[in-house]
Amino acid sequence: MTTTVLAAGDRFVLPRLLSDAVRARADADIGVRELELPWPHVPFGPVAEVQEASGTEEELIAALSGVRVCVTQMAPLTERVLAACPDLELFCVSRGGPVNANLDAATRHGVAVCFAPGRNAAATAEHTLGLILAAARHIPDLHTDLREGRWRGDFYDYDNCGVGIEGTAVGLVGYGAIGRRVAAALSALGARILVHDPYVTEDALPETATKVTLDDLLAHARIVSLHARLTPETRGIIGTDEIAAMRPGGVLVNCARGGLVDYDAVRRALESGHLHAAAFDVYAEEPVPPDSRLLKAPNVVLTPHVAGASRQVAHKAADLVAAEVHRFLDGRPLAHCANPAVLDTDGVLRGRKGRGE
Structure with a gap:
């Protein structure tokens, strides 16, 4: 038949x-x-x-x-x-x-x-790595400035310099198929990896990664990247208090789910300078409304939910x-x-x- x-x-x-x-x-x-x-x-x-x-x-x-x-x-x-x-x-x-x-x-x-x-685990991990580097080193802004005729040599000023990966503590919230790939790539660049994932045991992590609480991750990581599933427990896991707990000058990246983050809190932290930069591929509302204040925030890199493309x-x-x-x-x-x-x-x-x- x-x-x-x-x-x-x-x-x-x-x-x-x-x-x-x-x-x-x-x-x-x-x-x-x-x-x-x-x-x-x-x-x-x-x-x-x-x-x-x-x-x-x-x-x-x-x-x-x-x-x-x-x-x-x-x-x-x-x-x-x-x-x-x-x-x-x-x-x-x-x-x-x-x-x-x-x-x-x-x-x-x-x-x-x-x-x-x-x-799409590999593609999303690659996109995450690209956003981390783009946000930490201001690559999109520098590209735009140069195309518009501005040679930004002032980014060699110490106060303007970007955040490097080597020797930097990177916190991963979630350690599934995507988080593992991101950890491997960043470890190869010399990062110290901190992992918060209640479903992962310490012995399941490589020698380059350490399991920590969310509070410890936020307190010590210079770069925080989200890889958790959206559940009732994780919805809004990064809000005003959590961003305030991050180190001044930190970088926040989200290629997981928009519901994990309070984007108004991110915008305020970018405008105040508490966050050095942020990068997102997912949002609370998609498409992002054209009047969203996040689109005007400083030092933010945005892509339209294409990490898996x-x-x-x-x-x-x-x-x-x-x-x-x-x-x-x-x-x-x-x-x-x-x-x-x-x-x-x-x-x-x-x-x-x-x-x-």
């Missing part, structure tokens, strides 16, 4: 990347149908009850007719879509989390939802979900299922025991 797969890509994880990855791994009889969603040319947003989705329920329902497997980055999996698409069994999201899928509804309909953890990420995302499709077709356990209640004790979708049965 031919299995029909919908490759619902967009302008980042292209439909052809998803199709090619699925076909490259499949040794079963499959047919691949493609749908292109408008993200990022059209911003993602809520679609019915799910968040951060692209496209409409209507176009996805039409495209899913007769489809058992969907691989996508942004397509909305809603109660309405699930009710209208009874053939669907597997929905693979090529992102670090399936925020575009209604997991409760998928579980009720017996649809397994998979995701792609770690797909590299061509390698798009290919890796497609490969990760294609691997899940291959496991599904073989009747093997799924590796990254977000709603395991639909699986049997072996990790296989209930009722799915291999393509020959």
Whole structure:
């Protein structure tokens, strides 16, 4: 029996990347149908009850007719879509989390939802390192000044000099896949790494890193970079009091989640000079409102939530979900299922025991 797969890509994880990855791994009889969603040319947003989705329920329902497997980055999996698409069994999201899928509804309909953890860890770590260097050494401002005809030799004045990495204490709040990569890169540049992560044990850290409390990290680190997940416990983890506890002349960087930081407190600290610089790729509100005072703050480097944007990420995302499709077709356990209640004790979708049965 031919299995029909919908490759619902967009302008980042292209439909052809998803199709090619699925076909490259499949040794079963499959047919691949493609749908292109408008993200990022059209911003993602809520679609019915799910968040951060692209496209409409209507176009996805039409495209899913007769489809058992969907691989996508942004397509909305809603109660309405699930009710209208009874053939669907597997929905693979090529992102670090399936925020575009209604997991409760998928579980009720017996649809397994998979995701792609770690797909952009390397790219985000690289971007973080770039922002740390750019903010600490004022690279964007110096670039702009030179293009406008100003030769800023005064940055050799001791009071204006940037912050170097070698010998500097860098604090990482969160030590997952991204934090580990950032730590390795900064250690190679001679930084001393301080880590605050309640889920990491001291013996899991390299010799170049030390586990500390958040208070100790803020008191001793010259550069603080955030890599924590956004949870009720971490929301607003860096606010007015925490910034005040940082060393004068410190640098704050966030490529994790906007909800970790009080950006008004950051702006005030930049304007007062308490913070030497800051750099952000994520924000409390996205896109950043054009009247946001953060956009006018001194010594701040801003990028529009693109830390995970590299061509390698798009290919890796497609490969990760294609691997899940291959496991599904073989009747093997799924590796990254977000709603395991639909699986049997072996990790296989209930009722799915291999393509020959």
